[in-house]
Amino acid sequence: NFMLTQPHSVSESPGKTVTISCTRSSGSIASNYVQWYQQRPGSAPTTVIYEDNQRPSGVPDRFSGSIDSSSNSASLTISGLKTEDEADYYCQSYDSSNQAVFGGGTKLTVL
């Protein structure tokens, strides 16, 4: 199986842009779709990006996703940061046995 590695924490100021990375340990990042979930304190996770770069209805276009085969990683970019974006963010993919794999999560601080 493979692992997804995320930075433990990132911080940025309101109005700025932040990028959170998710690196796959083995196998190609492009071989299975990557999703991103937002979890605010005390709340259930919500989906902000699915299938690498698709936004569910209701998610603002300030959120975008991409993959980079050269670094074997996926990225979540949030532009025009707002204080309400402060949350934990998890990337997720799945293996050849259809078992989901989650990254360890990144705490985003907007200060």
Add this chain to the structure above:
Amino acid sequence: EVQLVESGGGLVKPGGSLRLSCAASGFTFSSYSMNWVRQAPGKGLEWVSSISSSSSYIYYADSVKGRFTISRDNAKNSLYLQMNSLRAEDTAVYYCARGPHYYLPWGQGTLVTVSS
């Protein structure tokens, strides 16, 4: 509105059993794979189990294989997780989520505490 509502969590002693339920509404339940994901206190998300729309395909994380059983009743729009031989490390909030490969939406979660 697409909605998932979990129930059945609570306090149980090590070695005990618990059955979680997830009631689905607002979509054609029988057309979707469903999943259980858990989160231990202060920790990240951990996939637990998945079941295909017709129950033909079932998968478990190694950490729960042989102890947990996922099932569904499409007539009742409900998903279940039977948890046996519970351990302290199974303490977590358990979320159900609609699949197959990405989770959308998630339920609000139900807390399972395994402690003597």
